[in-house]
Amino acid sequence: MNDYILSSDAYSENVKQEPIxxxxxxxxxxxxxxxxxxxALCADLTESVQVHLFKEAFPDRFIQTGIAEQNLVTVAxxxxxxxxxxxxxxxxxxTPGRNWEQxxxxxxxxxxxxxxxxxxxxxxxxxxxxxxxxxxDIALMRVIPNMVxxxxxxxxxxxxxxxxxxxxxxxxxxRLARVKTPIFSTEESPFEIGRAYVLREGWDxxxxxxxxxxxxxxxxxxxxxxxxxxxxxxHVPTIKPLxxxxxxxxxxxxxxxVTAEEAxxxxxxxxxxxxLLSEQLPTPxxxxxxxxxxxxxxxxEQLFEHFGLTSDQxxxxxKDFVQSKPQYHREY
Amino acid sequence: xxxxxxxxQLRHKANLIREDxxxxxxxxxxxxxxGSLDLADIFSALYFNIMNYDPSNPSWEDRDVLFLSNGHTxxxxxxxxxxxxxxxxxxxxxxxxxxxxxxxHPERVKLPGLENTSxxxxxxxxxxxxxAYSLQYLDKISHRFVYVVMGDGELDEGNVWEAAMxxxxxxLSQLIAFIDRNNIQIDGSTEDVMxxxxxxxxxxxxxxxxxxxxxxxxxxxxxxxxxxxxxTNMPCVxxxxxxxxxxxxxxxxDYKWHGVSPNSEQxxxxxxxxxxxxxxxxxxxxxx
Numbered sequence: 001m002n003d004y005i006l007s008s009d010a011y012s013e014n015v016k017q018e019p020i021x022x023x024x025x026x027x028x029x030x031x032x033x034x035x036x037x038x039x040a041l042c043a044d045l046t047e048s049v050q051v052h053l054f055k056e057a058f059p060d061r062f063i064q065t066g067i068a069e070q071n072l073v074t075v076a077x078x079x080x081x082x083x084x085x086x087x088x089x090x091x092x093x094x095t096p097g098r099n100w101e102q103x104x105x106x107x108x109x110x111x112x113x114x115x116x117x118x119x120x121x122x123x124x125x126x127x128x129x130x131x132x133x134x135x136x137d138i139a140l141m142r143v144i145p146n147m148v149x150x151x152x153x154x155x156x157x158x159x160x161x162x163x164x165x166x167x168x169x170x171x172x173x174x175r176l177a178r179v180k181t182p183i184f185s186t187e188e189s190p191f192e193i194g195r196a197y198v199l200r201e202g203w204d205x206x207x208x209x210x211x212x213x214x215x216x217x218x219x220x221x222x223x224x225x226x227x228x229x230x231x232x233x234x235h236v237p238t239i240k241p242l243x244x245x246x247x248x249x250x251x252x253x254x255x256x257x258v259t260a261e262e263a264x265x266x267x268x269x270x271x272x273x274x275x276l277l278s279e280q281l282p283t284p285x286x287x288x289x290x291x292x293x294x295x296x297x298x299x300x301e302q303l304f305e306h307f308g309l310t311s312d313q314x315x316x317x318x319k320d321f322v323q324s325k326p327q328y329h330r331e332y
Numbered sequence: 333x334x335x336x337x338x339x340x341q342l343r344h345k346a347n348l349i350r351e352d353x354x355x356x357x358x359x360x361x362x363x364x365x366x367g368s369l370d371l372a373d374i375f376s377a378l379y380f381n382i383m384n385y386d387p388s389n390p391s392w393e394d395r396d397v398l399f400l401s402n403g404h405t406x407x408x409x410x411x412x413x414x415x416x417x418x419x420x421x422x423x424x425x426x427x428x429x430x431x432x433x434x435x436x437h438p439e440r441v442k443l444p445g446l447e448n449t450s451x452x453x454x455x456x457x458x459x460x461x462x463x464a465y466s467l468q469y470l471d472k473i474s475h476r477f478v479y480v481v482m483g484d485g486e487l488d489e490g491n492v493w494e495a496a497m498x499x500x501x502x503x504l505s506q507l508i509a510f511i512d513r514n515n516i517q518i519d520g521s522t523e524d525v526m527x528x529x530x531x532x533x534x535x536x537x538x539x540x541x542x543x544x545x546x547x548x549x550x551x552x553x554x555x556x557x558x559x560x561x562x563x564t565n566m567p568c569v570x571x572x573x574x575x576x577x578x579x580x581x582x583x584x585x586d587y588k589w590h591g592v593s594p595n596s597e598q599x600x601x602x603x604x605x606x607x608x609x610x611x612x613x614x615x616x617x618x619x620x
Contacts (some may be wrong), residue, residue: 039470060469060470061470063465065494065498066494066497066498066501068494068497068498070454070455070458070490070491070494071458071461071491071494071495071497071498074455074458074459074462074491074495075458075459075461075462075465075495075498076462077448077455077458077459077462078399078448078458078459078460078461078462078463078464078465078466079462079463079465079466079470080462081397081440081447081448081459081462081463082462082463082466082467082470082471083466083471084466084470086462101452102452102455102491105449105450105451105452105455106448106449106450106455106459109439109441109449110439110440110441110448110449111440111441
């Protein structure tokens with residue numbers, strides 16, 4: 001049953017756009033208003049990860065750690081032991097890129113409700129190049145026991161996700177994108193940690209996306225509709241815990257699955273879905289994302305095209321996939 | 333709440349902790365002997381004179397907190413905690429066994445009374461600093477203190493110096509760090525593996541007050557902590573000069589005892605040495 005409320009201009013060329021990180025900034029400030037135990041730490045990237053809104057509202061609850069990511073997350077662990085709910089924010093390339101062991105040991109194994117915020121994730125960072133384009137964070141964080149992994153699809157959802165992890169009492173990772181991203185959800189759209197959402201129904205193929213890729217799948221699905229392929233779009237903002245039920249239900253219905261993410265498919269959403277399907281419902285699968293490659297410098301849209309992540313490229317890939325793979329007919 | 337043993341009692345307690353450490357490690361069949369032995373006097377002073385805590389209510393909100401950074405020396409903490417009444421001494425013999433609350437490296441969630449989970453080196457100071465920051469700036473509670481025990485070998489880790497800079501910047505005056513300066517690490521002498529000196533100068537340049545003591549003199553430990561508590565404008569680090577393997581002559585100064593446990597023969601010999609030592613403590617032997 002598709003009860004998801006899409007924005008009225010979700011398919012329009014004039015769809016409203018905003019960086020996903022902006023929603024995090026607003027959400028963090030709201031979380032701070034709701035709970036004085038919320039504190040924010042940043043490693044010299046306060047404005048670019050949008051922690052400045054919180055800092056301006058609650059200067060006494062903001063902690064500058066300098067360019068020291070190992071210290072960033074371990075100080076957060078200590079604050080959590082003292083009863084606080086710390087949000088430790090940096091660029092994903094360094095948090096969790098540089099401090100993964102500290103996150104694993106002092107936050108996840110230690111069961112502290114500290115929040116790790118990975119800003120500027122994905123190739124959309126653009127000209128900064130491969131060193132700053134974090135593509136392995138989903139895999140790195142997903143594999144840690146006791147860690148919640150959330151990848152919002154737009155800024156409105158990012159705000160809700162921020163409030164949700166602020167009160168979930170668990171170690172959590174939130175992945176944010178720098179680039180302006182079309183807003184497909186609305187204030188009324190549902191968001192719950194651990195839930196995936198069918199944004200558009202279809203029966204020929206399931207397009208399962210996360211983060212900035214979800215809107216691209218919606219556009220691809222509407223183009224595919226015009227050539228007679230009815231694609232179902234499943235948005236997966238929580239990579240862990242994965243909503244097995246929603247993904248399996250869609251896979252059972254369509255008999256073909258495509259995943260899309262702005263990350264390494266190995267270990268990422270593609271990896272998670274491959275694990276799920278191969279164990280519980282073997283289904284033809286195509287994974288779209290970075291395939292064992294590093295990013296490189298370029299403008300964000302050039303890079304999406306270079307790595308085959310535009311809606312038009314997705315349409316072509318899905319078309320080929322649907323034509324080459326027989327549909328798995330199952331009772332449903 | 334807390335216990336206040338006198339000097340002689342503290343020395344006895346340290347010796348008891350050493351005996352526990354030897355027996356635990358022998359039973360476990362693996363573990364780190366040298367550091368666990370050399371920290372016994374500091375742990376005796378912390379648990380039986382310095383810290384406020386309630387073993388029947390480990391999360392008591394007025395407690396002082398201790399973060400163990402060099403988690404491999406946790407047998408000394410387990411022994412001190414058992415002596416302090418956090419759990420029965422019998423449980424010490426479950427160290428490193430399947431299903432035990434006494435993991436090979438400490439896990440906070442497993443054992444009430446631990447403040448952190450550690451083992452990977454270099455992360456204890458920053459956790460302690462986070463806690464101290466919270467007390468000083470967020471909760472504005474000044475009567476509680478945050479202790480952290482570090483090894484000297486782990487000072488090779490960059491994370492330590494990130495934390496040192498952080499604590500210096502924020503003048504975390506309720507943070508009191510101990511460095512177990514026993515001069516050994518796995519591959520040999522600290523000064524051969526990666527020289528740490530001028531250690532005092534390094535910490536001073538990071539904005540810390542530095543106190544150097546004989547880490548086997550419980551009176552010096554208590555005095556140093558008293559001084560550290562009285563300094564209200566910067567964090568303090570106590571560089572405690574210790575003898576690795578202290579108390580068991582055939583283990584002392586030998587870096588090979590860093591990461592191995594005694595077999596039954598060695599344990600028997602070690603316990604004999606420690607019991608002899610205990611007798612000397614009784615007679616007030618100044619040479620100890």
